[in-house]
Amino acid sequence: MLRFIILVTLLVSSACALQWEIYREEMIGNKESSGEVMVKTNQGLPGLCWTCKWTMRNVKKKISNGATQDDIKSQLSMVCDQIGFLKSACRGMVNKYTGVLVEELSTSDDPTTICVNVGICKKRPF
Known part of the structure; x- marks a missing residue:
């Protein structure tokens, strides 16, 4: 049971880490010179x-x-x-x-x- 919990935790954390990396890269690429984050409107699929x-x-x-x-x-x-x-x-x-x-x-x-x-x-x- 403990192995299952550890495995699930690792899978969830790796999926969250990948999503965070995608989000971070998109936000870095979308900063205006004023430092505000722009909303993407012309890209269909996030990531x-x-x-x-x-x-x-x-x-x-x-x-x-x-x-x-x-x-x-x-x-x-x-x-x-x-x-x-x-x-x-x-x-x-x-x-x-x-x-x-x-x-x-x-x-x-x-x-x-x-x-x-x-x-x-x-x-x-x-």
């Missing part, structure tokens, strides 16, 4: 920007500089299996933007730049 950056970061790690488009497509199709409860959001994003993501992953852009170029994330004001 999609974080999902995009996570996906691009993991695919970039697995492909080499000379990777073909087929190699990149293969990695894109497999990476969503590793994201956990955001798997369906990841797959939807990859399916919708496959062509653009393959082109963007062929460049030397970082994950944030790729997600901004695709239109999934907002460009941060500097």
